[in-house]
Amino acid sequence: MQVEHEPARKRFLVRLPEGEGELVYDMIDPGTIDLLHTGVQPTLRGRGVAEALVQFAFDHARRNGLRVVPTCPYVRRWLEKHPEVHDVLRTA
Numbered sequence: 705m706q707v708e709h710e711p712a713r714k715r716f717l718v719r720l721p722e723g724e725g726e727l728v729y730d731m732i733d734p735g736t737i738d739l740l741h742t743g744v745q746p747t748l749r750g751r752g753v754a755e756a757l758v759q760f761a762f763d764h765a766r767r768n769g770l771r772v773v774p775t776c777p778y779v780r781r782w783l784e785k786h787p788e789v790h791d792v793l794r795t796a
Contacts, residue, residue, distance in 0.1 A: 705752065707760040716760050718753050725753035727761055727776070736794055737765055738773040758782045762789045 708717045716727045723745030730738045739761055744753045758779055765772045771794035774780050783790065 705756045707756055709760075709764065716757050716764070718748075718756060720748060720753075722747040724748075725757055727754075727757040727779075729761065732773060735769065736771045736773060737761070739776050739779045742776050742778040754778055755782065762786075762792060765792050 705718055705720075708719070709715075710717055714729050714731070716729070718725045725744035725748055726742070727739060728741045728743070730740055732738050739758070742754045742757060761779075762772065764770070766789075770792070772789075772792050773794050774783055783793075
């Protein structure tokens with residue numbers, strides 16, 4: 705599954721023939737990305753689209769030296785199963 709980054713629209717995106725999924729973010733400051741909302745069209749649910757988006761976002765953060773704020777409820781649930789990425793989370 706290919707994830708695209710659309711920095712002008714502040715989102716990561718998966719486009720499939722059946723629909724789209726996106727993870728919307730905001731840059732809190734030059735070193736911190738806030739993952740705000742994951743949305744996947746009903747036709748794509750249960751196919752790993754949201755997981756691919758979140759994994760891509762954390763890979764992007766790591767590659768770019770960013771800290772992550774997990775505002776999105778789906779991202780917070782995903783983090784419970786992925787302690788290997790906790791090192792990029794922003795601490796208070």
